[in-house]
Amino acid sequence: MLSRHRGILPWLLLGPGLAWLLLFFLIPLYFMGRVSLVEGSLLAGFEFTWRFENYIEAISTYQTQLVRSLVYAAAATGLAFLIGYPLAYAIAFRGGRWRTALLLVVVLPFFTTYLVRTLAWQTILDDASPAVALLQTVGLVPEGGRVLATTTAVVAGITYNFLPFMILPLYAALERLDGRMLEAAHDLYGNRRAVLWRVTLPLTAPGIVAGSLLTFIPAAGDFINAELLGTPRQYMIGNVIQSRYLELTDYPTAAALSFTLMALILVLVLVWARVAGTESLMGSSEP
Amino acid sequence: MSATGTSEARPAPKPLRASALVRAGRWLLHQSLNAYAGLALLYLMTPIAIVIAFSFNDTRSRFNFVWQGFTFAHWREPFAVPGLVSAMSTSVQIAVLSTIVATALGTLMALALVRYSFRGRAPTNFFIFLPLATPEVVLGAALLSLFLSVGFATGFWTILIAHVMFNISFVVVTVRSRLIGFDRSLEEAAQDLGATGLQTFRLVTLPLIAPGVLAAALLAFALSVDDFVITNFNAGSTVTFPLYIWGAARVSIPPQVNVMATLIFLVTLALMIATVAQGRRAERTAAVRPGS
Numbered sequence: 001m002l003s004r005h006r007g008i009l010p011w012l013l014l015g016p017g018l019a020w021l022l023l024f025f026l027i028p029l030y031f032m033g034r035v036s037l038v039e040g041s042l043l044a045g046f047e048f049t050w051r052f053e054n055y056i057e058a059i060s061t062y063q064t065q066l067v068r069s070l071v072y073a074a075a076a077t078g079l080a081f082l083i084g085y086p087l088a089y090a091i092a093f094r095g096g097r098w099r100t101a102l103l104l105v106v107v108l109p110f111f112t113t114y115l116v117r118t119l120a121w122q123t124i125l126d127d128a129s130p131a132v133a134l135l136q137t138v139g140l141v142p143e144g145g146r147v148l149a150t151t152t153a154v155v156a157g158i159t160y161n162f163l164p165f166m167i168l169p170l171y172a173a174l175e176r177l178d179g180r181m182l183e184a185a186h187d188l189y190g191n192r193r194a195v196l197w198r199v200t201l202p203l204t205a206p207g208i209v210a211g212s213l214l215t216f217i218p219a220a221g222d223f224i225n226a227e228l229l230g231t232p233r234q235y236m237i238g239n240v241i242q243s244r245y246l247e248l249t250d251y252p253t254a255a256a257l258s259f260t261l262m263a264l265i266l267v268l269v270l271v272w273a274r275v276a277g278t279e280s281l282m283g284s285s286e287p
Numbered sequence: 288m289s290a291t292g293t294s295e296a297r298p299a300p301k302p303l304r305a306s307a308l309v310r311a312g313r314w315l316l317h318q319s320l321n322a323y324a325g326l327a328l329l330y331l332m333t334p335i336a337i338v339i340a341f342s343f344n345d346t347r348s349r350f351n352f353v354w355q356g357f358t359f360a361h362w363r364e365p366f367a368v369p370g371l372v373s374a375m376s377t378s379v380q381i382a383v384l385s386t387i388v389a390t391a392l393g394t395l396m397a398l399a400l401v402r403y404s405f406r407g408r409a410p411t412n413f414f415i416f417l418p419l420a421t422p423e424v425v426l427g428a429a430l431l432s433l434f435l436s437v438g439f440a441t442g443f444w445t446i447l448i449a450h451v452m453f454n455i456s457f458v459v460v461t462v463r464s465r466l467i468g469f470d471r472s473l474e475e476a477a478q479d480l481g482a483t484g485l486q487t488f489r490l491v492t493l494p495l496i497a498p499g500v501l502a503a504a505l506l507a508f509a510l511s512v513d514d515f516v517i518t519n520f521n522a523g524s525t526v527t528f529p530l531y532i533w534g535a536a537r538v539s540i541p542p543q544v545n546v547m548a549t550l551i552f553l554v555t556l557a558l559m560i561a562t563v564a565q566g567r568r569a570e571r572t573a574a575v576r577p578g579s
Contacts, residue, residue: 013399014411017392017455024452025418028429031436083327090324100563105328111555112338114513115532116548119540120334123341123352163331192316213420221422224515228536238424238516245428246520255432258425269420 036255046251058256062240066260069236072151072226073219076158080166080215081208083159088167089200092174099175106167109160118157118228125153125229154234157225165214173207174200209272217265237261335552342545349539361542365550368541374531375547377443381527382511385450390504392451393458394496400459401466418456426453427520434521441523449521450514454507461506465499501562509555 036054038046059066091102109117124131125148132148135141147153181203185195201208223238237257245254341351345358366372400412418426430449434441473495477487515529522530532544 007405010399010403010405010408013395017396017459018411018414020392020451020455021414021418024430024433024448025426026414028433032429032432034436035432083330086320087324087327090320094321094324102328104559104563106331107559108335108552108556109331110509110513111552111559112335113529113532113548113551115515115529115536116338116544117334119532119536120337120341123337124334126352128353160330160334217420217422221424221516223424238422241424241428242516242519245431251432251435254428258428262421262425265420265422 032255035251036259038252042249054252054256058253065237065240069220072155073216075155076219077212077216079159080163084166084170088170088174092171107164118224121157149231151234154225154230157229158219158222162215162219166211169207169210173204177203338545339549342549346542351540351542361546365543365546368543371543374526374528378512378528381447382508385447385511386504386507388451389454389458389507393455394462394500397459397462401463415456415459423516427517431520441521442525445521446518449517450511457506458503461503462499498565505558505562
């Protein structure tokens with residue numbers, strides 16, 4: 001009786017949600033695929049002609065922005081790891097009864113609106129701000145030099161905005177770490193560095209992979225930081241896609257670039273997944 | 288195994304002074320991690336402090352970037368900017384509706400994925416994961432391609448459709464992570480005692496998964512109120528809170544934006560703390576269970 005139910009019941013539960021994703025995630029991708037292969041313009045009318053040149057033209061015109069997006073995203077992911085790992089480690093092993101509260105602090109940025117907190121960075125990095133004056137005094141920024149409207153500001157903004165995505169999986173992995181493993185490593189005369197490199201980091205690899213993907217993917221598609229903290233010289237592929245689509249009604253180019261970005265990211269995800277196994281990404285398949 | 292470790296960790300007869308030095312070094316290392324973590328937390332909180340502080344800024348210019356003096360004026364009339372108020376109200380309506388729909392659909396999916404093993408479960412898991420692995424700008428552009436292709440006018444309803452879409456996967460992931468430790472023997476006990484399937488769900492399953500569902504709903508609400516990128520593609524002429532800020536960022540930003548952002552921050556924080564407290568209570572209740 002129960003086993004016969006099992007055949008249909010899960011699909012009944014999955015049905016409505018899957019239908020929504022099918023209709024408004026998968027089918028739109030199909031339509032965007034069609035849009036990426038049309039020729040013409042909004043005024044003259046678009047015609048579907050399998051025009052693959054759209055991809056070649058889009059990629060060759062905007063390869064700077066494509067590469068820049070991946071470079072900025074990689075830099076931001078690396079920085080987020082360098083900031084996030086020690087913090088997650090400290091919370092997991094030294095947080096004690098404050099762990100939940102400290103984790104709450106980590107996700108606090110998400111409680112303020114994305115655009116508002118990026119505008120706050122505009123305030124912090126403004127030419128007249130005390131923070132920039134301090135950086136100039138210390139010598140990190142040349143006298144009269146700017147921080148706002150530079151690559152540094154954009155990468156810093158991206159790092160900040162996606163940092164919690166890095167910290168949470170790292171924390172989850174570190175918290176699950178079996179303390180006995182570390183004791184065993186120390187008992188076997190591993191010094192601190194050896195334990196970190198050969199035990200702690202490898203055992204938390206799933207968290208590192210998940211965290212870096214959760215940071216890298218939205219970072220590569222971001223355009224808000226480049227728009228608000230940078231100049232057109234820092235524009236990323238997201239800036240191009242949204243202006244081609246929404247301001248210039250150049251749908252084919254925007255659609256082709258979207259697929260190119262998605263393909264680049266999927267390739268990177270698959271490579272990462274191969275490196276560390278897919279389990280950590282999509283949750284355990286065994287309940 | 289480690290050859291490097293052996294030489295350093297086995298210096299049994301060592302002068303006392305050196306070991307004191309080593310201990311001092313370790314203490315410094317220990318403290319430096321704490322200091323580093325403290326700085327990282329400060330980094331995370333600084334912009335939030337700025338947002339809140341500048342809601343009290345007595346700004347006279349069109350922008351709110353330079354501190355001019357303290358005032359309660361913007362808090363006394365938070366609704367003084369009509370465009371901002373209607374944008375906020377649209378955002379809240381969409382957030383409430385999309386949270387309800389996405390939480391309902393996503394919870395059912397999470398239940399199916401955790402409790403049953405069936406052919407096609409792995410591909411389904413992968414399919415649900417895909418929207419999370421897609422940049423927002425691509426999701427937004429794709430959805431607009433659909434609406435343009437079929438000639439569906441963008442506006443309130445298309446924003447709602449989009450928000451439900453990107454929230455479903457987040458809900459599934461959140462609820463599923465809470466369901467994995469779920470004890471099915473409680474449901475079996477209820478059925479042994481004569482409860483029907485629906486009664487079991489309502490009286491046993493639902494109360495047990497409630498903290499996870501609540502957390503997912505909170506996440507969905509926060510994501511919806513916050514979303515700019517996907518909304519920007521599918522909004523038509525409808526203006527939500529983030530879209531209002533985007534438009535204002537080039538012209539003039541009223542300080543009431545900071546007041547609203549602070550209000551959102553405080554409300555979400557309060558809800559989050561309540562959810563964490565509720566989850567703890569549920570855990571304590573579960574811990575009383577015999578045999579566990």
